[in-house]
Amino acid sequence: MPDHETLPARSDNGTGHVGTYRRVLPISLARMYENALDWEHLPYVHADSFAAIECLDAGPWGWRAAVQDASGNESVIELSLDRACRRWITRNLEGPNKGAEIWTHAFPIDAERVDIVVDFFVPGVSEAVREKVGKAYAGLYSRLYDEDVQMMVERQRQLDSRVEAGADSVDLGPETDLETPVTVRLGSREFIVTRVNDELVAYPTLCPHQLGPLGSAPIDGGRVSCPWHGYQFDVRSGDCVSGQNCRLQLPLVESRDGRITVSTNR
Ligand code: FES
Numbered sequence: 157m158p159d160h161e162t163l164p165a166r167s168d169n170g171t172g173h174v175g176t177y178r179r180v181l182p183i184s185l186a187r188m189y190e191n192a193l194d195w196e197h198l199p200y201v202h203a204d205s206f207a208a209i210e211c212l213d214a215g216p217w218g219w220r221a222a223v224q225d226a227s228g229n230e231s232v233i234e235l236s237l238d239r240a241c242r243r244w245i246t247r248n249l250e251g252p253n254k255g256a257e258i259w260t261h262a263f264p265i266d267a268e269r270v271d272i273v274v275d276f277f278v279p280g281v282s283e284a285v286r287e288k289v290g291k292a293y294a295g296l297y298s299r300l301y302d303e304d305v306q307m308m309v310e311r312q313r314q315l316d317s318r319v320e321a322g323a324d325s326v327d328l329g330p331e332t333d334l335e336t337p338v339t340v341r342l343g344s345r346e347f348i349v350t351r352v353n354d355e356l357v358a359y360p361t362l363c364p365h366q367l368g369p370l371g372s373a374p375i376d377g378g379r380v381s382c383p384w385h386g387y388q389f390d391v392r393s394g395d396c397v398s399g400q401n402c403r404l405q406l407p408l409v410e411s412r413d414g415r416i417t418v419s420t421n422r
């Protein structure tokens with residue numbers, strides 16, 4: 157059992173502690189830290205809770221960002237990660253919950269499980285409503301982690317199944333018979349073959365940013381938008397049209413004697 161003796165006291169001893177949320181997550185500590193530092197996913201993976209985010213500063217230490225919640229409230233939030241203590245602290249610097257702090261401690265159980273303990277500190281909460289406020293925070297964090305765990309587990313699965321892909325090709329048969337979209341596997345990678353304005357294109361099912369599920373995202377005007385952080389790509393050129401420094405590696409789609417071939421020999 158992890159050592160929780162150093163955690164903040166759970167009774168209200170003047171710290172503003174209103175409650176605790178605890179959960180074992182089926183992921184590694186590395187994924188957990190990655191998720192804590194990942195400010196970009198908030199309005200996408202947690203679209204019910206966050207409407208927009210603008211990063212003010214970020215680094216290995218954590219991040220500070222202007223956040224708009226789903227009700228339109230604006231806050232400045234800072235997350236600081238302390239790896240030595242296996243802990244990150246989220247502070248509300250500005251906004252309706254100014255002064256509130258959320259302390260998360262992570263206790264690895266093994267390589268694939270981590271026990272997290274989240275303590276909520278909200279100043280100025282009276283004894284009469286402390287439990288209610290604590291439960292509201294715990295409910296929010298339960299939802300946020302339900303959403304995060306899907307992303308983290310899927311990312312780990314993709315990382316674990318990654319092997320170096322060699323050049324490969326697949327014959328999809330006569331162009332006239334080809335029903336799209338269709339998923340094809342080339343070596344260890346999967347691609348979606350589809351038509352954009354009658355032009356056949358192929359693009360990877362995994363996002364080059366953090367292996368998000370591009371294959372299940374809809375295409376609009378030749379663009380696909382990743383559901384994890386909202387990066388947008390032109391599936392014809394591979395360009396990242398939302399401006400981030402990455403691009404899709406596209407396979408070659410060729411018509412040879414009326415038959416369609418997709419290959420990574422480009
Ligand atoms: S995984 Fe981050 S935008 Fe796709």
Ligand SMILES: [Fe+2]
Nearest residue numbers: 197202300304
């Ligand atoms: Fe999250």
